[in-house]
Amino acid sequence: MRFRQWRYPYRSAYLRARTNAGVLVKCGTKPPMRYASWSIASVIALLFTACGGPGTSPAAQKREGTDQNVHIMDPHSHARPEEAVITHLSLDLNVDMEARRLKGTAAYAINRGKGDTIRFDTDGLTIHSVKLADGTDAPYTLGDTSFLGRELAVKLPAGADSLIIAYETGPGARALQWLSPGQTADKTKPFLFTQGQAILTRTWIPVQDSPGIRFTYDAKVTVPNDLMAVMSATNPQERNADGVYHFRMDKAIPAYLVALAVGDIVFKPIDERTGIYAERTMIDKAVWEFADMGKMVSTAETLYGPYRWGRYDVIVLPPSFPFGGMENPMLTFATPTVIAGDRSLTALIAHELAHSWSGNLVTNATWNDFWLNEGFTVYFEHRITEELYGPEYNAMTSLIGHQDLMNTVADMEAKGDPGDTRLKLDLAGRDPDDGMTDVAYEKGFALLRLVESRVGREKFDAFLRGYFDRYAFQSMTTERFITYLHEELLDPANVTVDVERWVYQPGIPEDDIVPVSDRFTKVEEQIARWGNGTPAKELATQGWSTFEWIHFLRHLPKGLEEGSMADLDRSFGFTRSGNTEILAAWLEQCILNDYDAAYLRLDEFLRTVGRRKFLIPLYQELVATEKGRTIAEGIYAAARPNYHSVSVRTIDAMLGWEGRQGSITL
Numbered sequence: 045m046r047f048r049q050w051r052y053p054y055r056s057a058y059l060r061a062r063t064n065a066g067v068l069v070k071c072g073t074k075p076p077m078r079y080a081s082w083s084i085a086s087v088i089a090l091l092f093t094a095c096g097g098p099g100t101s102p103a104a105q106k107r108e109g110t111d112q113n114v115h116i117m118d119p120h121s122h123a124r125p126e127e128a129v130i131t132h133l134s135l136d137l138n139v140d141m142e143a144r145r146l147k148g149t150a151a152y153a154i155n156r157g158k159g160d161t162i163r164f165d166t167d168g169l170t171i172h173s174v175k176l177a178d179g180t181d182a183p184y185t186l187g188d189t190s191f192l193g194r195e196l197a198v199k200l201p202a203g204a205d206s207l208i209i210a211y212e213t214g215p216g217a218r219a220l221q222w223l224s225p226g227q228t229a230d231k232t233k234p235f236l237f238t239q240g241q242a243i244l245t246r247t248w249i250p251v252q253d254s255p256g257i258r259f260t261y262d263a264k265v266t267v268p269n270d271l272m273a274v275m276s277a278t279n280p281q282e283r284n285a286d287g288v289y290h291f292r293m294d295k296a297i298p299a300y301l302v303a304l305a306v307g308d309i310v311f312k313p314i315d316e317r318t319g320i321y322a323e324r325t326m327i328d329k330a331v332w333e334f335a336d337m338g339k340m341v342s343t344a345e346t347l348y349g350p351y352r353w354g355r356y357d358v359i360v361l362p363p364s365f366p367f368g369g370m371e372n373p374m375l376t377f378a379t380p381t382v383i384a385g386d387r388s389l390t391a392l393i394a395h396e397l398a399h400s401w402s403g404n405l406v407t408n409a410t411w412n413d414f415w416l417n418e419g420f421t422v423y424f425e426h427r428i429t430e431e432l433y434g435p436e437y438n439a440m441t442s443l444i445g446h447q448d449l450m451n452t453v454a455d456m457e458a459k460g461d462p463g464d465t466r467l468k469l470d471l472a473g474r475d476p477d478d479g480m481t482d483v484a485y486e487k488g489f490a491l492l493r494l495v496e497s498r499v500g501r502e503k504f505d506a507f508l509r510g511y512f513d514r515y516a517f518q519s520m521t522t523e524r525f526i527t528y529l530h531e532e533l534l535d536p537a538n539v540t541v542d543v544e545r546w547v548y549q550p551g552i553p554e555d556d557i558v559p560v561s562d563r564f565t566k567v568e569e570q571i572a573r574w575g576n577g578t579p580a581k582e583l584a585t586q587g588w589s590t591f592e593w594i595h596f597l598r599h600l601p602k603g604l605e606e607g608s609m610a611d612l613d614r615s616f617g618f619t620r621s622g623n624t625e626i627l628a629a630w631l632e633q634c635i636l637n638d639y640d641a642a643y644l645r646l647d648e649f650l651r652t653v654g655r656r657k658f659l660i661p662l663y664q665e666l667v668a669t670e671k672g673r674t675i676a677e678g679i680y681a682a683a684r685p686n687y688h689s690v691s692v693r694t695i696d697a698m699l700g701w702e703g704r705q706g707s708i709t710l
């Protein structure tokens with residue numbers, strides 16, 4: 045998943061209240077052990093992790109064995125894979141775009157363990173029947189509702205190794221975003237897309253929704269015959285006359301990577317193994333923008349070994365998609381906000397592609413280990429873009445990421461709540477989405493950058509390649525990774541890095557290497573000239589990249605008068621910018637400096653774009669003043685139905701929106 049530079053001070057009593065209400069694994073109490081088949085080493089590792097934090101000896105926090113592939117307790121799933129675990133999912137779904145409902149069956153191949161019950165995660169689903177392969181009913185119970193949804197427990201008779209569940213989705217299924225024609229780029233047909241990460245797949249499929257449980261899948265999806273369906277699987281490249289599409293994913297993946305999109309979409313290839321799906325009015329722009337995709341795949345392969353998924357395609361979604369991108373296997377889901385017209389924001393594709401190794405191939409065992417997915421992917425993304433666009437590009441994007449990280453950490457510390465600045469999170473009792481800040485991304489990247497600098501790039505590359513090969517199609521805990529890192533890289537190289545400090549302690553350690561960008565230094569010189577009275581149009585800005593403009597906007601002096609803002613806007617056309625990164629950075633300055641002339645554009649932007657990383661800082665700056673809060677509430681009332689549930693949840697919390705008249709049900 046990709047979002048960057050989202051800020052955190054809105055993290056509120058609301059979130060803490062949720063934490064306190066949930067199930068916490070406390071020191072001195074027995075953790076809710078869902079999984080029994082643990083090695084002694086992993087039990088020890090978990091206990092130290094759960095009760096860890098400051099004061100726990102680093103030596104005790106690490107050293108989980110590296111060879112076992114046991115199931116780790118996932119605090120965000122009802123599944124107990126040591127009793128029974130699914131190995132294959134077979135979907136047969138009908139997509140009703142008018143009723144906004146998926147209805148059909150899910151069949152499962154099951155690997156029996158030591159229990160007679162299989163436990164699924166469900167959330168808001170209506171279960172019509174649960175049957176064995178011979179057509180007889182299997183007894184089942186649905187548990188209580190919590191933020192994890194409801195457990196569906198099915199009794200399995202001796203020897204039963206398959207099930208079929210008939211079900212339909214509810215009106216508030218949070219993974220699904222149903223768009224009316226007016227909310228799409230083409231404005232003629234409705235659109236549907238899913239977003240499974242972190243724990244939302246259970247809102248559209250009864251499934252063992254834990255990143256530590258992998259299965260293969262196939263699907264038959266029936267859609268209106270003027271639309272096309274695509275999934276995180278082998279995909280059609282042309283529309284069928286009957287609206288029936290078949291899919292196959294023969295590599296085992298976790299539930300959060302099962303994904304579906306339905307709309308009036310077309311396909312165009314970029315080369316023989318990469319291509320783009322998009323609405324008609326977007327397809328050519330997207331193909332031009334992402335022309336480097338083929339080169340990105342081969343560059344990634346040169347670095348860390350073969351791409352193992354067959355094709356690599358991207359679908360460009362309507363602008364309400366809440367993230368930059370989502371790394372659904374074989375088919376990245378991407379926001380159209382990276383189509384800048386100058387190929388300047390394609391690092392997003394490098395990021396999602398890199399997840400084909402870090403995340404999709406070697407997967408975080410639980411959401412507490414999220415940094416293993418994202419920190420590695422940010423590192424890998426930078427290696428790809430450095431190969432393609434050079435070290436200066438890399439220095440700029442690394443420094444922007446580092447600034448975001450420092451802001452996030454400072455915000456959390458200012459709130460007296462630095463727990464989530466640890467790489468290893470403790471998200472038990474909370475929606476894991478709450479912990480998905482840029483700490484996992486940028487602090488994770490910073491640690492790997494540090495390790496690389498200590499051992500040298502050659503050794504680090506060999507280590508990473510070996511890691512991806514050895515643990516391909518497996519899940520990884522933080523503890524297991526740290527042991528592997530010490531044994532395979534740091535100890536043989538005779539290098540000391542206090543990895544445990546980085547992983548288990550809050551804040552940013554002193555040995556952090558801050559990226560340096562000469563081009564940003566030149567930008568700062570121009571800001572100083574402007575501050576000293578040089579008119580904006582006389583500044584030396586020729587040839588600036590998107591990142592230099594972002595740096596410029598982020599570092600403007602505070603308290604600018606209307607005349608100064610107008611000087612910038614006249615000279616550089618920020619309010620008219622079609623580059624969403626530049627526009628969003630500018631709009632933030634407009635709110636800070638109360639520059640009225642841009643409010644119409646702000647209104648339009650917030651009503652059409654649902655990408656959370658843009659929404660958070662803009663709404664946050666708005667609610668800081670009384671005037672701004674009134675504007676924010678006015679815009680949000682109109683814009684809220686255009687946002688996906690993950691963005692709605694975040695902005696609701698920020699604005700204290702729950703319970704308001706007109707709120708939609710999630």
Ligand SMILES: [Zn+2]
Nearest residue numbers: 045046418421
């Ligand atoms: Zn990501």
